[in-house]
Amino acid sequence: MLRFALRNGYVFLVSMLVIGTIAAAASVTLLLLGWTAEQNGELHVQSAQSGELASTCVERAVHKLQLDLSYAGNETISDTQPFGTCKIYNVGGTVGSNFDRTICVQGFSRNGSQRLQQVYLSRVFPKTSISTWDEVQCCTAGGALAPNCGSSSSSNSSSSSSSSSQSSSNSSQSSSVGGGMGGNIG
Amino acid sequence: MPAPRFTLRQRNGFLLLEILVGVMVMAIFLGSVSYVLINGQKSTVEGSDRTHASYLAGEAIERVRSIRDASGTAALTQGTWAVEINPATKTWALSSTIAADAEGYTTNVFIDRTIASDRVRVTATTKWHHGVDRAEQVQVMTEFTDWEQATSFGNWASPAVIPNALSLTGPLQDVVVSGNNAYVTSGGGPGLYVLNITTTPPTLVASPALPGGLVGGAMALGSNNKLYVVGNAAATGKSTILQCDISNPSAGVSCSTYYDFSGNGVHAISIVVQENGVGADTVIIGSTYRINYIAAVSPLQPLAFEGSIMSSAPTRWDLMSLLVPQAEAQFSMPSTSSSSLSMALPYSSTSSMSLMSLASAFSSPSSTSSSSSSPSSSSSSSSNSSSPASSSVASSSSSSAISSCAQAGFFCLTDADCCSGVICDLSLQPHRCELVDGTPPPDPYEVWFVRNGALVSGTQMFGDVNDMVLSDNNVLIASGDTVNGQYAVLNFDDDSAPRFQSPQAGWPLPGTAKSITTFGNSVFVGLVQGGSYDELWEIDTSGGLVPPDSSFLRSRDIAGVVNTINNVVGCYPAIGTDKANQQLQLIDAGTSTLTVHGTLNAGAPLISMQYDPLHDNILAVTSTNVVVIHSGGGSDACTL
Numbered sequence: 001m002l003r004f005a006l007r008n009g010y011v012f013l014v015s016m017l018v019i020g021t022i023a024a025a026a027s028v029t030l031l032l033l034g035w036t037a038e039q040n041g042e043l044h045v046q047s048a049q050s051g052e053l054a055s056t057c058v059e060r061a062v063h064k065l066q067l068d069l070s071y072a073g074n075e076t077i078s079d080t081q082p083f084g085t086c087k088i089y090n091v092g093g094t095v096g097s098n099f100d101r102t103i104c105v106q107g108f109s110r111n112g113s114q115r116l117q118q119v120y121l122s123r124v125f126p127k128t129s130i131s132t133w134d135e136v137q138c139c140t141a142g143g144a145l146a147p148n149c150g151s152s153s154s155s156n157s158s159s160s161s162s163s164s165s166q167s168s169s170n171s172s173q174s175s176s177v178g179g180g181m182g183g184n185i186g
Numbered sequence: 187m188p189a190p191r192f193t194l195r196q197r198n199g200f201l202l203l204e205i206l207v208g209v210m211v212m213a214i215f216l217g218s219v220s221y222v223l224i225n226g227q228k229s230t231v232e233g234s235d236r237t238h239a240s241y242l243a244g245e246a247i248e249r250v251r252s253i254r255d256a257s258g259t260a261a262l263t264q265g266t267w268a269v270e271i272n273p274a275t276k277t278w279a280l281s282s283t284i285a286a287d288a289e290g291y292t293t294n295v296f297i298d299r300t301i302a303s304d305r306v307r308v309t310a311t312t313k314w315h316h317g318v319d320r321a322e323q324v325q326v327m328t329e330f331t332d333w334e335q336a337t338s339f340g341n342w343a344s345p346a347v348i349p350n351a352l353s354l355t356g357p358l359q360d361v362v363v364s365g366n367n368a369y370v371t372s373g374g375g376p377g378l379y380v381l382n383i384t385t386t387p388p389t390l391v392a393s394p395a396l397p398g399g400l401v402g403g404a405m406a407l408g409s410n411n412k413l414y415v416v417g418n419a420a421a422t423g424k425s426t427i428l429q430c431d432i433s434n435p436s437a438g439v440s441c442s443t444y445y446d447f448s449g450n451g452v453h454a455i456s457i458v459v460q461e462n463g464v465g466a467d468t469v470i471i472g473s474t475y476r477i478n479y480i481a482a483v484s485p486l487q488p489l490a491f492e493g494s495i496m497s498s499a500p501t502r503w504d505l506m507s508l509l510v511p512q513a514e515a516q517f518s519m520p521s522t523s524s525s526s527l528s529m530a531l532p533y534s535s536t537s538s539m540s541l542m543s544l545a546s547a548f549s550s551p552s553s554t555s556s557s558s559s560s561p562s563s564s565s566s567s568s569s570n571s572s573s574p575a576s577s578s579v580a581s582s583s584s585s586s587a588i589s590s591c592a593q594a595g596f597f598c599l600t601d602a603d604c605c606s607g608v609i610c611d612l613s614l615q616p617h618r619c620e621l622v623d624g625t626p627p628p629d630p631y632e633v634w635f636v637r638n639g640a641l642v643s644g645t646q647m648f649g650d651v652n653d654m655v656l657s658d659n660n661v662l663i664a665s666g667d668t669v670n671g672q673y674a675v676l677n678f679d680d681d682s683a684p685r686f687q688s689p690q691a692g693w694p695l696p697g698t699a700k701s702i703t704t705f706g707n708s709v710f711v712g713l714v715q716g717g718s719y720d721e722l723w724e725i726d727t728s729g730g731l732v733p734p735d736s737s738f739l740r741s742r743d744i745a746g747v748v749n750t751i752n753n754v755v756g757c758y759p760a761i762g763t764d765k766a767n768q769q770l771q772l773i774d775a776g777t778s779t780l781t782v783h784g785t786l787n788a789g790a791p792l793i794s795m796q797y798d799p800l801h802d803n804i805l806a807v808t809s810t811n812v813v814v815i816h817s818g819g820g821s822d823a824c825t826l
Contacts, residue, residue, distance in 0.1 A: 020215055027222035034229025041236030045324050048244045052328035063304065063331035068365040069799060072409040072461055079301075083327045090461045094656040095407045096362070096796065099706055123706075125799050126339030126757075 046109040049083055051135070053107030054117040057086035058133070061103045065124055070096045073103065074145070084109040092141025098124050104139035104146045116147060232316055239312035239324040242293045246310035247328050249278045250295055254330045259306045262330065264299045290314050306330045340802050340817025342758055342772050343784040348803070348814040350387045354379055356810035362405045362413065363796045367391065367435045368805050369413060370812060371402025378402050378415060380435050383798055383805060386814055394439050400426060403454060406469070409461040414469050415441060416454040425454035427469060427636060444469065445636045452634065458654045458661065460678075468642075468681050470661055471634040472651025633661065635681045643682050647674070652700045653751075655709075660731055663692070664699035664711055672699040673711050673723075675731045687732045693739070695723055701751040705759045705775050712748020712761055721748050722761060722773065724780055742780040744771065750794045752804075758783050762792025762806060770795075770806070770815060788813055 057077055064071040073091040080086065085108050092102030101121040108114045118136045123129045138149040249269035253261050256277060263280060272279035286292040291314045298307040308330065313323040355375030362369045368388060370379040377396035381388040396402060400417030403425065408414050411433035417426045429444035447454060456472035631644025632651050649666030656662070661676040661684075671692025678684040686692070696719060701712035707728050713721040720741035729738050746765025758772040765771075769788035774781040788806065792813075795806035804815040 016212075023219050024215075027219045027226070030226030031222045031229070032226075034226035034233070037233030038229040038236070039233070041233035041240070044237045045240040045243075045326070048240050049326050052244075052247060052326055056327075056329040059329055059331045059333060060305070062333040066333060067800060069797075070362070070364045070407040072407070072411075074409050074461075080327065080329070083325075090409055092461075092658075094704065095459055095461060097655075097704065098797070099704060100657070125797075127336035128333055 042111070043113065046084075046111045046113040047115065050107040050109040050113045050115045051117075053080060053084050053086040053109065054105050054115050054135075055107070056080060057088050057105035057107065058103060058117055058119050061088045061091065061105060062119070062121065062128060062130075065091065065101060065103075065121070066128060069098060069124060082110060089139065089146035090141070102139075102141035104141050106147070228316075232322070235314055235316060235322065236324060238289075239291060239314060239322070240326070242287075242291055242312045243310040243324050243326040246293050246295050246312070247308060247326060250297070250308050250310075251328075251330065252278045253280070254306075255334060258335055259299075259330055259332050262297045262299070262306045262308070264297055266294050266296045268294055301329075304331060341819060342817045344818030345770060345772070345784055345786045345804070345815050346818055347786065347788060348386045348816050351808075351811040351813045352381070352387045352390065353811050354390075358793055358807040358809060358812070359403050360405045360794045361796055361805055361807045361812070362407055363798050363805055364407055364413075364432060366800065367432070368796075368798070368812075369405060369430075369432070369439075370807055371405055371415060373401045373403070373418070375401075377417065378430070378439070378441070380432075380439050381812065382436075383801065383803075383814075388805070388812055388814065391435055392438055394430075394441065396428060396441055397443065398426065400428070404457045406457045406459040408459040408467040408469070412467065413439075414444060414457055414459055414467075416457055416471070417441075418453065419448065422448070423453045424448040425452050425471075425473070427454070427457070427471065429639075444639050445641060447471070447473075447634070450634075450641075454634075456651055456654050458656050460656055460659070460681075467637070468678070469636045470654060470656075470678075471636065472654050472663065472665070473632050473634065474650045475632055475648065475666065632665070633663070633676060633684070635678060635684060637681065643684060645676060645684050645686075649698065652698070653702045655702050655704055657704055657709075657727075657731060660687075662702055662704065662709055662731065664702035666698035667692075668694065671695070672697070672713070673702070673709070673725065687730075690732050693725065693733055696720070701748050701761070703751045703759060708775060710751055710759045710761075710773075710775075712744075712751045712763075714747050718743060718745070720744075721746065721763075722780060724775065740778060740780055742773075747791075749792060752795055752797060760795065760797070760804060762788075762795050764791035769808075770804070784818075786815060788815070 060077060061071070061073060071091060072095070073088040076085055076087045078085045087106045087108070089104040089106070092104070093100045099122065101124060103119045103121070104116070105119075106114055106116045116136050116139065118132075118134050118139050118141065119130055120132045121128060122131045137147075139146045140149050246269055250262065253269070261280075265282075266284070267280040267282060268284040269278055270281045270283075271277070280295075280297075284292060284294045291312055293310065293312045296309045296311065298309070301307050306329065307327065309325055309327045311323055311325045313321060316322045354370065355372055357373045359371040359373055361371075363383065366382065366384050368381040368383045370381060371377060372379065376393040377400055378394055379390060380392040380394070382391050396415070396417045398417070399420060401420050403416030403418050405413060405415050408429075411431060413430040413432045415428040415430055417428045418424070419426075425447045427444045427447065428441040430439050430441040432439055452471070452473045454471045454473050458470050460468040460470065630646060632647035632649075633645040633654075635642040635644065647663070647665055647667045648669040649672070651663055651665045653664040654661050659677060659679045661678065663674045663676060665672055665674065667674060670686060671690075672695040674692030675687040676684050676691075677687060695711060695713060697713040697715035699711050700714045703710050705724075707726065709725040709727055709731070711723045711725065713719075713723070715721045721744040722742045724740040725733055726738040726740075727733070733739060744761065744763055744765060746763035746768070748761050748763055750762040752760045752762075757775070759775055761771050761773065763769055763771060767787040768785040769790065769792045770786035772783040772785070774783045788808065790808035790811070792806045793808060795804050795815075797803075798805050802817055806813045806815060
């Protein structure tokens with residue numbers, strides 16, 4: 001008699017354990033999903049911020065070129081804190097030239113997210129004409145310090161490229177469009 | 187063995203305890219599951235909300251950008267605003283009514299105009315409530331400038347000189363504009379002048395003496411507030427490349443040696459810089475053609491000899507060109523390693539003469555006798571002129587000039603027959619003569635690549651490299667090179683192994699190219715020609731930097747030497763010439779005849795110039811003056 005009663009209890013116990021395990025797994029899964037969604041939301045914000053920081057640097061670089069055609073770039077803008085920083089790499093093209101200047105910039109949000117943009121100016125004066133404003137995976141200009149496409153001398157290229165945004169190097173955006181929302185989550 | 191007494195009682199107690207423990211475990215388990223479920227769901231919702239809010243904030247930024255695009259940053263008023271469609275104009279507009287949308291998100295933009303006079307910072311904030319008591323927000327910040335607004339650009343069809351030019355110790359060589367300052371080099375005086383160009387006329391800020399008593403030559407801006415200056419030894423013409431810090435011009439400009447070419451015997455004429463980041467600029471130097479072993483300079487008057495070629499045989503010298511400054515004439519010879527040379531003069535009938543006879547005619551008596559031992563002087567030549575007006579070296583016309591020079595001895599063909607070993611180089615300045623020290627150059631190059639203060643490589647050319655301009659990793663060269671072409675394209679993807687464009691290195695032009703610039707899809711080249719020949723050439727590069735055929739070329743007779751050419755005056759390439767009353771000419775690029783858009787009498791030949799975009803001026807230098815040229819009144823036909 002006692003043996004039969006024990007057997008019934010075991011069935012209940014095993015059932016509870018199975019159900020409990022499934023419930024626990026489902027709960028943990030939901031918890032992780034929620035945490036992931038929360039992180040994605042935050043990363044989305046930071047990605048948007050790094051894109052806007054990159055656009056900020058483009059705005060500044062173009063304006064500085066208008067003030068001084070010999071503006072060389074190669075500076076980090078940090079007065080944008082606490083939102084993050086951005087870096088203007090070496091301005092491409094002939095120094096002092098009114099034509100064919102290339103700007104490569106990178107925005108860094110405070111959590112490390114980064115986005116890279118490259119702008120090609122066909123003319124600076126008297127009205128600046130931007131042919132392309134792309135979010136890129138690597139820059140064709142910007143010097144050795146920039147995340148350079150195929151540059152063997154760039155120590156930053158591999159790390160930056162791997163964490164940079166979706167490539168849209170062939171796309172052409174309107175000059176009024178700053179960085180898009182696509183992209184890089186570092 | 188006795189049975190345990192309290193077994194049943196103990197079992198009953200344990201059963202109750204087990205029930206309690208079981209209930210507690212179950213409660214804890216269910217509580218945990220519930221907590222996890224609730225928080226997981228909460229996090230999921232929060233992540234979704236944050237993403238949503240991020241989109242709204244970014245959208246608000248784009249709306250503000252749209253306002254800026256339409257009306258400039260002036261339309262962005264300081265304060266906190268919502269951005270909504272104006273029903274009247276159907277465009278985005280700032281609104282003081284900030285309200286939550288249907289989903290409970292409230293988005294506003296804070297416009298901060300206090301950060302700088304030329305920048306506006308926009309911070310978009312989206313707020314929402316997570317649950318009943320937890321407020322959340324997302325912020326995205328960006329900045330706008332007015333780069334889309336056209337800068338001041340006057341009527342360049344009628345340029346005018348601003349009175350009261352600034353006089354400096356000449357001969358002035360080059361001018362570079364950077365921000366509110368200009369830098370002028372001089373072949374005399376301190377060598378470098380720093381000017382404040384916010385005033386008219388410009389005022390002298392400083393005149394730092396170049397190290398080692400060097401005088402100034404060509405200049406180019408580099409990265410990180412560096413200015414690269416060609417410094418020439420006043421006595422020998424040998425060059426040293428200087429790197430000057432111009433980060434704070436008002437506090438002074440200091441220059442130090444970047445690379446000393448004196449050991450290479452180089453006299454540099456032109457310089458361009460490819461920026462590769464801090465300390466990694468590639469400085470490219472163009473030098474005279476194998477006059478790489480200049481030892482001293484002495485004054486020389488009426489006749490001067492420019493350039494000398496050492497051909498494939500190192501002991502052999504060929505005459506390349508001869509300049510007669512008073513007659514403003516030049517006759518040139520094709521580069522050749524054969525002993526037979528031809529030459530042309532624009533002022534006489536066709537003929538030819540041997541290098542030997544030329545040497546004899548121009549050498550002093552003492553050196554004439556020894557010149558017969560030169561291998562190059564043993565044969566006579568046949569006429570095969572490359573100059574449009576072939577003519578002979580009329581001994582009668584040149585002898586008077588020669589005799590006065592010959593006393594001092596002004597050129598030689600070999601070390602053995604050198605008449606005091608003198609070579610004259612008019613590219614330095616007229617009426618000066620440079621002495622050959624007889625030491626062959628260690629590296630017979632005319633284009634030199636220097637990086638990080640070290641010589642990387644060199645490339646051989648067959649003429650003076652008078653001017654260069656960069657197009658990506660290509661150096662576009664204006665020279666007297668009749669082999670590669672007076673317009674040549676040198677690629678330096680690998681600056682340790684530069685190579686000419688293939689299969690054709692460049693394009694031949696009918697005269698020595700002295701100046702070059704890029705303008706849109708074209709390259710403009712100015713020639714040292716004079717007379718009724720075309721001195722301004724436009725090369726359409728849509729078919730490649732080296733044109734596939736002559737249909738890609740246009741030209742115009744400027745009736746003067748194109749000393750300098752500049753691309754930055756908005757719509758028009760500007761050339762500085764020595765043509766009387768038209769020293770400045772602005773060209774309508776793209777017109778089939780290269781129409782002159784506007785001209786200006788600057789009073790003297792323009793040696794160098796650069797556009798000052800801040801003030802819509804051209805800053806030019808004559809031999810001794812800094813001239814400011816402003817656009818005329820009214821609007822310009824420039825349509826962009």
